[in-house]
Amino acid sequence: MTLEEEIKQLIVTYLELEDITPEEIDDELPLFGDGLGLDSIDALELGMAIHNTYGVKLDAEDESTRAHFQHVKSLADFVRTHRT
Numbered sequence: 001m002t003l004e005e006e007i008k009q010l011i012v013t014y015l016e017l018e019d020i021t022p023e024e025i026d027d028e029l030p031l032f033g034d035g036l037g038l039d040s041i042d043a044l045e046l047g048m049a050i051h052n053t054y055g056v057k058l059d060a061e062d063e064s065t066r067a068h069f070q071h072v073k074s075l076a077d078f079v080r081t082h083r084t
Contacts, residue, residue, distance in 0.1 A: 003076045007050075011072075014049040015042050027073040035071070043069055050075070056082045 001009075008022035011031075015038070029035045031046075038046070046069070047058045056079050058065050068078040 003079060004072050006053075007072050007076055007079070010049050010053060011036075011046060015045060025072060027076075028071045030071055031069055031075075050079065054079050054083050 004027050005022065008025045011017065011025065012020060012022050020036075025036065031038050032043075044060075047060070050056050050058060058068065058078075068074055
């Protein structure tokens with residue numbers, strides 16, 4: 001399983017998304033807005049899931065954090081770079 005596939009599974013499981021499967025999430029589908037439709041609460045929960053699963057801490061005050069949450073691919077790239 002690729003890191004992107006793991007993150008898709010994490011998104012569906014951790015956020016309890018019932019209307020979509022991990023396989024239906026494209027690597028470059030925007031996670032927010034017109035894409036997957038996640039909101040700020042989902043972002044906090046997903047940040048905790050990423051931290052708990054991969055030991056990666058996302059700083060909500062850091063301007064670049066928003067870019068890391070753009071889509072699954074950008075999130076996976078961030079995890080690869082910062083994994084402990």
